[in-house]
Amino acid sequence: MRLEILTPEEMGSVDRKAVDAGPLDGYGLMQNAGAVVAAAILERFAEAEGFLVLCGPGNNGGDGYVVARLLVERGVQVRLFAETEPAAGSDAARARRACPVEPKSYSEFEPVERWLVVDALFGAGLSKPVEGREAAIIERVRTSGLPVVSIDLPSGVSGLTGKPLGAAFQADLTVTFFRKKPGHVLVPGRQMCGELLVADIGIAETTLNRAECKTWENHPALWRAALPEIGISAHKYSRGHVAVISGGATSTGAARLAARGAARAGAGAVTVLSPANALSVNAMHLTSIMLRRADTVEELEAFLSDRGPSGAVLGPGAGTGERTRSFARSLLDRAGAAGGLVFDADAITAFRGDPETLFAMIKASAAQVVLTPHEGEFGRLFPGLEDAPEVSKVERTREAAMRSGAAIVLKGPDTVVAAPDGRAAINVNATQHLATAGSGDVLSGIIAGLMAQTMPAFEAACAGIWLHAEAGRVFGRGLIAEDLPEMLPQVLQSQFPEHVR
C-alpha cells in the first residue's frame, strides 16, 4: 500500500529525481498529470455541459492548460481564465502555448449553470495567503454552487498543514499525484479536497527512498505484523497485565473505562488501583477486572513488586495533585524493561508547571511511554508548540516526541502519532461520534492493553487509535464511551481474524 505521505518539499525532490532519471521530463510529467485529471473529470462528471478552467501562474496552472486542451480535443466546451503568463521557458509556458483556448482575464469570469470549475490556480507552490482577485473568484464559485475539481490541492489549502491560507476552494474532487501530502489528510484540508484521487503520472516507485520516509497514513498495514498473537499455552498473566490508577470516590468512571479498553484490547488481566475512599464504588462496577487499594506510593510499589504488571494507565480521573505526580515518578522508576505506560489527561496536566522534569524521567526510564494529550493538554506540556496558522500538526507532534522522549498521540479528528525517532502517522478513520466524554479514557486503556502484550509504543499507539476510531465508526450514532470497548471484539474479529484463535 502507498501509505507514505510526502510534504510538498519532499514531493518536489521526488519530481526532480524522476526527471533526472528520465525518460519523462517535467513537461512529460505535466502532460500525464493533465491527462489523469481530464480522465477523472470526464468519468465522474459526464453530465457537465462545459468547463471553466482557472489557471494560476505556476506549474499547477500548467496542468490546467493541459486539461483544457485535452477537454477541447474531446469536443466539449471550455473557457479558460488566467491573469499572469507563466514564466518564459517554463513547462507551464509550453503547456499554455499548446492550449488552443485563449485565456480570458479573471474579471470576465462568470459561472455557467451545469458547468464545472477546474481549479488550477495554486498547488504545491502556494506561498502566501490567497487574496484579491483570486479570493473573489473563489467566492463567486462558492456562491454559484458549481462543482469544483481541484488539481493537486484545493487552491488556498496548504499542502503542508492542511489549513487554508486566505481564501480556499471547497472541492468535490481533488486529483493529486504519486502520494498524498499532509494537507490531504489533516483537517480541514481533508474535507476541503472532497473525494481524493491519488494518480500515477509515470514517476517510478524507485524514485522514492522508502527508508527516508518518516510519515504515513495510519493503516493496519503499518502495524498488523506487531499485533499481539495469543499463544496456545497462554495464561492470563502471560497475555499482559494492565494496572489502571483510579481517582477518588467521585471520579472513578474514567479509570474503569480505561480498564475496560485494556481488557478488550486483549490484556489477560487488568487491575484498578483505587484510593481507599473509592474502593466500594469501584467494587460495585467491576467484575472480571480486579481491584486493589493504592492511596500511597508505597501501596503502588507493593503492587508493582507483587504483580509486575506489563502496562499501566495513569491520568484519567486521577487528579492533578501530588498523588498523580508521585505515582508517575514511581511507575517510570519501577516499570521493567517490557513495561508500557500511558499517561493521559490529569497525568499530563499534573506536570504543566514543570514538563522538563517529566521528560527527564521519561528519558531515564526503562519503560516505553505514550502520552495522549488533546490540544488543551498538549499546550500545557509543550509551550511554544501550540497550534498556529502556518505550523503543521505533524511537525508539532514530532517535535513534542523528540522533546519528551515519549510517543505522542495528539488527539482530534486527525489524530497524529509521533515517536522520538521521528516516525509519524496521521489517522484518518475517526468519526465525530468519538467526541463524547470518556472516549479518550478508553483510548488510553486500549493503547496500554496493546503495550502490555509487548507491542512497541509507536505501533501500539497507531493500532490503538485505529481500533478506537473503527469501533466508533462501526457503532455510529448514539455512541457513548462505554460502547467503545464493547465494539472492539467485532472490529478485531472482522479485521484481524487470524489473531482470534
Ligand SMILES: NC(=O)C1=CN([C@@H]2O[C@H](COP(=O)(O)OP(=O)(O)OC[C@H]3O[C@@H](n4cnc5c(N)ncnc54)[C@H](OP(=O)(O)O)[C@@H]3O)[C@@H](O)[C@H]2O)[C@@H](O)CC1
Ligand atoms: N514538479 C513537477 O514535476 C510536477 C508538478 N506538477 C504540478 O505543479 C504544481 C506545483 O507547481 P509550482 O511549484 O510551480 O507551484 P504552483 O502551485 O503552481 O504555484 C506557484 C505560483 O503561484 C504563485 N503563488 C503562490 N501562492 C500565491 C498566492 N496566494 N497568490 C498569488 N500567487 C501565488 C507563486 O508566486 P511566488 O511564490 O513565486 O511569488 C508562483 O508563481 C503541483 O501542484 C502540480 O500541480 C505536475 O505538473 C506534475 C509534475
Ligand SMILES: Nc1ncnc2c1ncn2[C@@H]1O[C@H](COP(=O)(O)OP(=O)(O)O)[C@@H](O)[C@H]1O
Ligand atoms: N470531531 C472528532 N472527530 C473524530 N474524533 C474525535 C473528534 N473529537 C474527538 N475525537 C476523538 O475522541 C477522543 C476524545 O478524547 P478526549 O479529548 O481525551 O476526551 P475525554 O477526556 O472525554 O475522554 C480522542 O480519541 C479524539 O481523537
Ligand SMILES: [K+]
Ligand atoms: K489547485
